[in-house]
Amino acid sequence: MISRTFIICMGLTSVVLDLVGTHETPETMRKGYYGAYLSFFHSCGLTFLIPEPILEVLAELGLSLTQLLLNFLRHLVAFLVKAREDGLAFGYVVTMEDHVVASRNDKEIESIGFEIKRLSKELEATKREGKKDAENIEALTEDWRRVHLENETLTSQMVAQRARIAALEVERHRDIRRASRIARRDIAAKYREVLEFLNDRWASKKKEVSAEIRLQEVTANIDLLNELKDGGLTVDAELARLKGMEGDCEDLVALAVVPDWSISELDLPQVSDDSVDQVGGSSVPDDSVSS
Incomplete structure (x- = not known):
């Protein structure tokens, strides 16, 4: 029971406790809270109000005040006092704070996840566009090579035609001289x-x-x-x-x-x-x- 109480007091519980209101009396106590009155604590030698951590521990253990032994209650109170003196925080408030922090972290993680998904989609779109651009560049490069080869062919043909024209001019002048003679x-x-x-x-x-x-x-x-x-x-x-x-x-x-x-x-x-x-x-x- 002590070890289980230690685990509960370290803030690992997720119990939500509905405390007794100040307007309620021992005669109007709800079921499960019929033993939570001051005379019980007075008989145990305790003169302070019922601490909320004790009620949280009892709710987690499924016990009522009348089911507690006096020695266990004293140990539980001493444990809580020692934890408070050492600056340890536990109980429902810490659990809620952790839950809020976890929720906030979950939201941040979810937001980061959404951002990662968005960036991944943008990256995929960029990759697709880059692939299309690469294909277009490759097609343009192939067209340039084809045009370059055609240009080289035309240039070679033009040089051959010029050489042929020059040869025909030489032959023509030679024929003219022959005909003149x-x-x-x-x-x-x-x-x-x-x-x-x-x-x-x-x-x-x-x-x-x-x-x-x-x-x-x-x-x-x-x-x-x-x-x-x-x-x-x-x-x-x-x-x-x-x-x-x-x-x-x-x-x-x-x-x-x-x-x-x-x-x-x-x-x-x-x-x-x-x-x-x-x-x-x-x-x-x-x-x-x-x-």
């Missing part, structure tokens, strides 16, 4: 053919003129001889007339002098690269050009 050669050949044809015509014309002149000379000589035979022409007069005709012929010959008919002495039109380019600028094989 061939065109000049063809034109020179045509001029040569024309000159040779004209030269042949001119030689034939000169032969014709020479024959006509000889014919005229023969005719004139025949006429002259006939006139001399008939005596109608004197030698001096005819000589003077022939000298006059000689001077006129020399003047006509000087006016009819023909320059050199060679190609180097002719003022022929020149064939430029631009004129050949305008005509067509087609490619000509190397083997078609004679050295």
Whole structure:
């Protein structure tokens, strides 16, 4: 009983005690409190009021004052007095204080739990958003890599096209030079053919003129001889007339002098690269050009 009382007095009880009111008398005592009156304490040598801790202990033990031995009551009172002198707190007040503190701690713990849950939810949401952002970043990185590869491919194609264009330009200029040389050669050949044809015509014309002149000379000589035979022409007069005709012929010959008919002495039109380019600028094989 003493050990059980010690456990109770250390504040481990959770009993709620309904004390007797000051207006109640021994005749109107409720059941369980019929022995709680001053004469009982007086018979035990106690002159103070019933302490609340004693009533709390009795309520926890399920005892009434009339069920207590005098020695147990004295030990219980001495125990309570010693505890008070040592500054120990126990009983209902301490239990309620502990309960309030525990309740407050429970509320704080519950509040902390709610805060932890809220932070956990926010953390999960942040993780989900971070995962989405990471996926978006990965997708954007993949798109950037694809665009970078496409750009490199296009750059390589552009460089190849530029090299091809440069090669075509070189080939075009080479073809133009070849065509220019061939065109000049063809034109020179045509001029040569024309000159040779004209030269042949001119030689034939000169032969014709020479024959006509000889014919005229023969005719004139025949006429002259006939006139001399008939005596109608004197030698001096005819000589003077022939000298006059000689001077006129020399003047006509000087006016009819023909320059050199060679190609180097002719003022022929020149064939430029631009004129050949305008005509067509087609490619000509190397083997078609004679050295």
